[in-house]
Amino acid sequence: KQEVTQIPAALSVPEGENLVLNCSFTDSAIYNLQWFRQDPGKGLTSLLLIQSSQREQTSGRLNASLDKSSGRSTLYIAASQPGDSATYLCAGGWSNFGNEKLTFGTGTRLTIIP
Amino acid sequence: DAGVTQSPTHLIKTRGQQVTLRCSPKSGHDTVSWYQQALGQGPQFIFQYYEEEERQRGNFPDRFSGHQFPNYSSELNVNALLLGDSALYLCASSFEVNTEAFFGQGTRLTVV
Numbered sequence: 001k002q003e004v005t006q007i008p009a010a011l012s013v014p015e016g017e018n019l020v021l022n023c024s025f026t027d028s029a030i031y032n033l034q035w036f037r038q039d040p041g042k043g044l045t046s047l048l049l050i051q052s053s054q055r056e057q058t059s060g061r062l063n064a065s066l067d068k069s070s071g072r073s074t075l076y077i078a079a080s081q082p083g084d085s086a087t088y089l090c091a092g093g094w095s096n097f098g099n100e101k102l103t104f105g106t107g108t109r110l111t112i113i114p
Numbered sequence: 115d116a117g118v119t120q121s122p123t124h125l126i127k128t129r130g131q132q133v134t135l136r137c138s139p140k141s142g143h144d145t146v147s148w149y150q151q152a153l154g155q156g157p158q159f160i161f162q163y164y165e166e167e168e169r170q171r172g173n174f175p176d177r178f179s180g181h182q183f184p185n186y187s188s189e190l191n192v193n194a195l196l197l198g199d200s201a202l203y204l205c206a207s208s209f210e211v212n213t214e215a216f217f218g219q220g221t222r223l224t225v226v
């Protein structure tokens with residue numbers, strides 16, 4: 001059974017600092033991993049998708065890595081801003097038969113302190 | 115280009131009633147998935163539709179059913195509502211293998 005874990009559940013960081021969010025998964029046969037952002041009461045905004053053949057993806061101040069052998073992914077946020085405050089969710093996909101279900105972690109609630 | 119759109123945004127229903135939620139996928143997408151997100155939890159997969167058929171289903175009872183139309187839009191139906199069905203219901207769309215999933219803003223369902 002594939003499971004995704006995100007620790008810590010909450011994180012507070014002063015503005016301007018670089019930070020890393022963690023995501024771990026139980027099955028190394030992962031096919032892809034996606035990071036999302038969720039503002040309170042809102043839907044999910046896709047940040048980055050990493051295919052199993054890739055080790056990292058970058059978008060602006062965000063960089064996500066994937067290490068299948070250790071069952072870990074990290075989301076690195078550079079020069080954090082108050083607008084980065086949100087819950088960050090990671091989700092794994094384990095099937096190569098089309099884009100089937102994503103298994104989510106419970107998220108890390110990030111607060112950037114001005 | 116409109117992203118994934120869901121309607122309604124909020125809904126209040128009485129226990130035992132039935133509800134229908136709607137989703138229009140992002141332009142060019144042909145696959146729609148539905149998720150349930152309880153407060154403080156990650157989304158849980160309900161089912162996925164592709165070519166108007168249910169392709170995969172999560173661990174949800176038969177009270178949860180769905181449909182996909184020829185224009186790829188989709189409906190989620192929940193019968194005999196329980197208080198525990200109160201949650202944010204999210205729709206996601208995608209296209210082909212291993213492409214990025216895009217989510218709508220969700221429908222907040224409250225069962226009283």
